[in-house]
Amino acid sequence: MLDKIGIAKRIAREVKDGYYVNLGIGIPTLVANYVRDDISVEFQSENGVLGMGPFPYEGEEDADIINAGKQTITTLPGASFFDSATSFGMIRGKHVDLTILGAMEVAENGDIANWKIPGKMVKGMGGAMDLVASAENIIVAMMHTNKKGESKLLKKCSLPLTGVGCVKKIVTNLGVLEVTPKGFRLLERAPGVSIEVIKSATEGALIVEGDIPEMTV
Amino acid sequence: MLDKIGIAKRIAREVKDGYYVNLGIGIPTLVANYVRDDISVEFQSENGVLGMGPFPYEGEEDADIINAGKQTITTLPGASFFDSATSFGMIRGKHVDLTILGAMEVAENGDIANWKIPGKMVKGMGGAMDLVASAENIIVAMMHTNKKGESKLLKKCSLPLTGVGCVKKIVTNLGVLEVTPKGFRLLERAPGVSIEVIKSATEGALIVEGDIPEMTV
Amino acid sequence: MIRKTVANVKEALLGVEDGMTFMLGGFGLCGIPENAISELVRLGVKDITCISNNAGVDDFGLGLLLQKHQIKKMISSYVGENEEFERQMLSGELEVELTPQGTLAEKCRAAQAGFPAFYTPAGYGTEVAEGKETRNFNGKMHVLEHAFEASFAFVKAWKGDEAGNLIFKGTARNFNPCMCGAAKITVAEVEELLPAGSLDPNEIQIPGIFVQRIFQGEHYEKRIEQRTVRSRN
Amino acid sequence: MIRKTVANVKEALLGVEDGMTFMLGGFGLCGIPENAISELVRLGVKDITCISNNAGVDDFGLGLLLQKHQIKKMISSYVGENEEFERQMLSGELEVELTPQGTLAEKCRAAQAGFPAFYTPAGYGTEVAEGKETRNFNGKMHVLEHAFEASFAFVKAWKGDEAGNLIFKGTARNFNPCMCGAAKITVAEVEELLPAGSLDPNEIQIPGIFVQRIFQGEHYEKRIEQRTVRSRN
Numbered sequence: 001m002l003d004k005i006g007i008a009k010r011i012a013r014e015v016k017d018g019y020y021v022n023l024g025i026g027i028p029t030l031v032a033n034y035v036r037d038d039i040s041v042e043f044q045s046e047n048g049v050l051g052m053g054p055f056p057y058e059g060e061e062d063a064d065i066i067n068a069g070k071q072t073i074t075t076l077p078g079a080s081f082f083d084s085a086t087s088f089g090m091i092r093g094k095h096v097d098l099t100i101l102g103a104m105e106v107a108e109n110g111d112i113a114n115w116k117i118p119g120k121m122v123k124g125m126g127g128a129m130d131l132v133a134s135a136e137n138i139i140v141a142m143m144h145t146n147k148k149g150e151s152k153l154l155k156k157c158s159l160p161l162t163g164v165g166c167v168k169k170i171v172t173n174l175g176v177l178e179v180t181p182k183g184f185r186l187l188e189r190a191p192g193v194s195i196e197v198i199k200s201a202t203e204g205a206l207i208v209e210g211d212i213p214e215m216t217v
Numbered sequence: 218m219l220d221k222i223g224i225a226k227r228i229a230r231e232v233k234d235g236y237y238v239n240l241g242i243g244i245p246t247l248v249a250n251y252v253r254d255d256i257s258v259e260f261q262s263e264n265g266v267l268g269m270g271p272f273p274y275e276g277e278e279d280a281d282i283i284n285a286g287k288q289t290i291t292t293l294p295g296a297s298f299f300d301s302a303t304s305f306g307m308i309r310g311k312h313v314d315l316t317i318l319g320a321m322e323v324a325e326n327g328d329i330a331n332w333k334i335p336g337k338m339v340k341g342m343g344g345a346m347d348l349v350a351s352a353e354n355i356i357v358a359m360m361h362t363n364k365k366g367e368s369k370l371l372k373k374c375s376l377p378l379t380g381v382g383c384v385k386k387i388v389t390n391l392g393v394l395e396v397t398p399k400g401f402r403l404l405e406r407a408p409g410v411s412i413e414v415i416k417s418a419t420e421g422a423l424i425v426e427g428d429i430p431e432m433t434v
Numbered sequence: 435m436i437r438k439t440v441a442n443v444k445e446a447l448l449g450v451e452d453g454m455t456f457m458l459g460g461f462g463l464c465g466i467p468e469n470a471i472s473e474l475v476r477l478g479v480k481d482i483t484c485i486s487n488n489a490g491v492d493d494f495g496l497g498l499l500l501q502k503h504q505i506k507k508m509i510s511s512y513v514g515e516n517e518e519f520e521r522q523m524l525s526g527e528l529e530v531e532l533t534p535q536g537t538l539a540e541k542c543r544a545a546q547a548g549f550p551a552f553y554t555p556a557g558y559g560t561e562v563a564e565g566k567e568t569r570n571f572n573g574k575m576h577v578l579e580h581a582f583e584a585s586f587a588f589v590k591a592w593k594g595d596e597a598g599n600l601i602f603k604g605t606a607r608n609f610n611p612c613m614c615g616a617a618k619i620t621v622a623e624v625e626e627l628l629p630a631g632s633l634d635p636n637e638i639q640i641p642g643i644f645v646q647r648i649f650q651g652e653h654y655e656k657r658i659e660q661r662t663v664r665s666r667n
Numbered sequence: 668m669i670r671k672t673v674a675n676v677k678e679a680l681l682g683v684e685d686g687m688t689f690m691l692g693g694f695g696l697c698g699i700p701e702n703a704i705s706e707l708v709r710l711g712v713k714d715i716t717c718i719s720n721n722a723g724v725d726d727f728g729l730g731l732l733l734q735k736h737q738i739k740k741m742i743s744s745y746v747g748e749n750e751e752f753e754r755q756m757l758s759g760e761l762e763v764e765l766t767p768q769g770t771l772a773e774k775c776r777a778a779q780a781g782f783p784a785f786y787t788p789a790g791y792g793t794e795v796a797e798g799k800e801t802r803n804f805n806g807k808m809h810v811l812e813h814a815f816e817a818s819f820a821f822v823k824a825w826k827g828d829e830a831g832n833l834i835f836k837g838t839a840r841n842f843n844p845c846m847c848g849a850a851k852i853t854v855a856e857v858e859e860l861l862p863a864g865s866l867d868p869n870e871i872q873i874p875g876i877f878v879q880r881i882f883q884g885e886h887y888e889k890r891i892e893q894r895t896v897r898s899r900n
Contacts, residue, residue: 018669020669020876040668040669040670041669042668042669042830042875042876044876045605046535046536047461047462047464047605047608048461048605048607048608049604049605049868050874050875050876051668051830051868054664055662055663055664056663056664057663057664057665057666058663058664058665058666059663060663061658061661061662061663062604063463063464063606063656063657063658064464064465064592064603064604064605064606064656065604065605066461066462066464066605066658066659066660067605068461069660070461070462070463070464070515070659070660071660071662072658072660072661072662072663073662075868076668077668077830077862077863077864078668078669078828078829078830078832078863078864078875079868080832080868080871080874080875081602081603081604081605081607081868081869081871082607082871082874083539083602083607083608083609083610083611083612084461084487084535084536084538084539084608084609084612085539085540085542085543085611085612085780086780086874087536087539088535088536088539088540088780089776089779089780089781089848090848090874090876090877091536091781092536092554092555092556092780092781092782093778093779093780093781093848094781095848095876095877096876111559115532121514121520122513122523122530122532123512123513123514124510124511124512124513124514124532125511125512125532125534125535125557125562126511126512126535127511127534127535127536128534129534129535129536129537129556129557129560129562130534130535130536130537130554130556133534133554133555133556133557133558134555134556134781160560160561161559161560161561162560163558163559163560164558164559164560165559235436237436237643257435257436257437258436259435259436259597259642259643261643262838263768263769264694264695264697264838264841265694265838265840265841266635266837266838267641267642267643268435268597268635271897272895272896272897273896273897274896274897274898274899275896275897275898275899276896277896278891278894278895278896279837280696280697280839280889280890280891281697281698281825281836281837281838281839281889282837282838283694283695283697283838283891283892283893284838285694286893287694287695287696287697287892287893288893288895289891289893289894289895289896290895292635293435294435294597294629294630294631295435295436295595295596295597295599295630295631295642296635297599297635297638297641297642298635298636298638298835298836298837298838298840299638299641299840300772300835300840300841300842300843300844300845301694301720301768301769301771301772301841301842301845302547302769302772302773302775302776302844302845303547303641304769304772305547305768305769305772305773306543306546306547306548306615307615307641307643307644308548308769309547309548309549309769309787309788309789310545310546310547310548310615311548312615312643312644313643328792332765338747338753339746339756339763339765340745340746340747341743341744341745341746341747341765342744342745342765342767342768342790342795343744343745343768344744344767344768344769345767346767346768346769346770346789346790346793346795347767347768347769347770347787347789350767350787350788350789350790350791351548351788351789377793377794378792378793378794379793380791380792380793381791381792381793548788549785549786549787550786550804550805550807550809551786551804552782552785552786553782553783553784553785554782555781571783571784572783574783576783601869602869603869604868604869635837636834636835636836636837637870
């Protein structure tokens with residue numbers, strides 16, 4: 001089974017040379033730490049920066065330079081700042097190659113829900129609806145089940161949707177799954193996780209064909 | 218009767234303090250020379266400059282700084298450069314207060330034609346269609362009749378239109394006219410021009426009510 | 435040069451009234467018009483609608499207006515990190531219209547640039563699209579969204595000049611440029627107000643034509659929401 | 668940092684083929700991609716469609732491609748000052764689609780920013796709107812216009828860096844920024860190509876994400892169309 005860092009490490013392997021990547025808040029943010037350093041990647045944050053670097057050294061933080069999680073950041077050589085309309089032009093115009101974000105639920109047809117729990121707190125969708133509606137390559141990073149042990153990979157989302165039929169791949173603590181027209185196709189098992197465990201944690205249609213390798217992280 | 222400079226001088230009096238003004242090619246360009254110097258006005262050129270100044274001194278011309286007529290220009294303190302989409306955002310968004318342009322024909326309902334003579338040369342509409350479709354305040358500068366002596370103030374335009382029902386005021390070599398729901402209302406006569414002369418040079422409905430003063434330029 | 439300078443924040447906010455719709459720049463607490471917000475609190479205008487990506491925190495930014503119950507409605511994309519906001523929303527005191535962030539930005543830009551409406555794929559198939567026109571372009575569904583209408587836009591820039599020209603800094607740029615010229619009156623507050631001609635015309639990010647009033651803010655706290663740092667070792 | 672530099676104009680134009688649609692920046696002869704145009708002439712690609720505000724003059728700019736009969740169709744707003752253009756258009760050799768200038772700019776920006784279509788008042792009631800959908804918004808009629816589709820965009824900037832970031836100069840900016848990222852491949856030529864980190868991230872006008880290839884042009888003639896000057900006396 002993977003922990004959050006394990007999920008981030010596994011997703012980092014999906015990041016290819018030359019990719020512009022938008023990372024959501026939470027596990028996705030961690031991905032930046034594990035991308036191979038022999039490839040060139042630029043991280044975009046939808047509040048208006050391309051070429052994000054690590055957190056600033058203590059005392060060098062600048063209130064005017066933050067990421068979409070409102071964390072103080074730095075920029076790397078080649079970085080640029082821009083306004084919000086331009087930022088979402090990058091996203092909507094498919095210039096960002098990969099979007100990695102968290103989810104509360106994913107359905108077997110690729111629907112995703114991650115912005116609202118009716119009756120409870122509504123924090124808002126932020127940029128997530130724009131990202132999932134536009135990105136060609138969306139990876140969801142999440143736990144396979146919620147705190148109550150219920151599957152988050154469903155036949156149909158129960159929560160208000162963020163986007164329809166958009167998720168391509170899911171990396172959970174239990175494995176890697178691809179969204180196909182027939183449902184969630186299991187690609188890899190997390191270390192030490194059996195197919196039976198994944199089956200019982202997946203409510204939506206699960207496709208297990210051939211040998212499912214245990215992943216190496 | 219006014220010459221081109223006279224028309225430009227008369228139109229210059231329509232330019233008010235605080236106006237952003239777009240000047241078309243030809244007579245309109247001359248208007249800049251006659252605006253009172255005790256008011257603040259900024260000239261916009263749709264190719265991407267606000268705060269245009271006079272022509273550069275000989276030897277100081279810069280190929281990268283031109284107006285929409287492709288003439289080398291200078292900028293005044295407070296000027297800015299911007300891209301074409303932003304430039305037409307200023308125009309479409311009604312941030313430009315006054316548009317002054319030439320015309321081949323104007324109709325009594327405010328239609329204007331100034332970009333094409335079928336069968337002859339078609340130079341194109343440039344920014345004129347955007348300007349006339351968006352500006353709240355459009356003044357046409359032109360001769361009252363064409364080279365054949367035919368009226369350019371018509372019941373209906375015969376040439377392909379640039380915009381519909383948009384012209385508010387016309388300053389010609391013969392006078393100043395306002396477009397009203399009932400037709401061209403004569404406001405002023407050019408020096409030495411009789412109402413009869415204007416009537417005979419105007420094909421569209423001409424409204425002459427009360428005393429029509431001779432203009433002072 | 436058309437002069438846009440006003441003496442201070444009081445003069446800058448002349449004409450502000452109860453029930454109006456305001457746009458406010460900023461992302462979280464980054465790049466917010468701190469001085470305009472303080473003056474709105476002081477003026478005590480009520481029943482206002484605020485178009486702003488976020489709603490501040492409990493004791494800073496738009497949170498200050500929420501505390502005083504001056505806001506009737508928020509139009510935002512993300513409103514977390516604010517307990518008073520949550521309380522007012524859940525109790526029904528506060529109306530909230532959540533809009534995808536890119537749509538929010540473009541609704542501002544559309545107002546600025548004179549586009550009445552636009553089609554975006556964001557939100558299609560979600561409750562955001564309920565009651566809205568949808569349309570297929572190139573095999574993909576889009577939602578028709580309309581330009582915002584607001585009485586005032588309050589934006590914050592880094593440097594500005596007497597002609598209203600603006601330059602922003604870092605990610606404090608965010609929604610600020612998009613809101614310039616997107617309301618009937620745009621009020622820009624800047625950290626440094628310079629004479630016309632001080633800024634290179636080539637480096638101006640928002641031309642003064644989009645700004646009606648400009649003033650230098652008295653004080654900027656620039657509070658950081660998430661101070662994340664690394665140590666040198 | 669994702670490196671966008673290519674060795675020269677030849678490498679920059681790899682993949683260019685007969686029958687493609689190209690966008691070319693510039694207003695008149697100001698800010699045109701001189702080196703890309705020369706290479707298109709040298710390559711002799713035929714039957715191309717050019718999206719460009721103007722068509723150059725007889726012996727410079729796009730006029731060079733017209734002379735060689737390489738252009739099948741021009742999409743422009745203004746095409747005066749070019750006798751060969753006139754001759755080809757009147758004889759039917761050249762197809763011409765005239766588009767209002769603001770619409771032309773926005774059709775580029777729409778392609779860049781992922782908007783399939785937009786409504787503009789420009790051209791309503793004229794032959795430009797013939798066959799197009801029209802619609803009333805707020806009592807005013809608008810025309811539905813669609814985003815451009817192009818294989819290559821050729822733009823010219825003043826300074827650029829290895830990451831593809833661009834800064835333009837004066838009115839040579841014009842359509843160039845709008846075309847970046849508006850075609851499948853954007854090729855930027857610059858007067859000065861700098862290492863990444865040389866440009867202030869705050870002053871970059873087009874982020875490198877919108878540019879696939881960048882090179883420093885060998886030579887810029889920068890011809891002036893209308894040299895207007897005043898004397899010092």
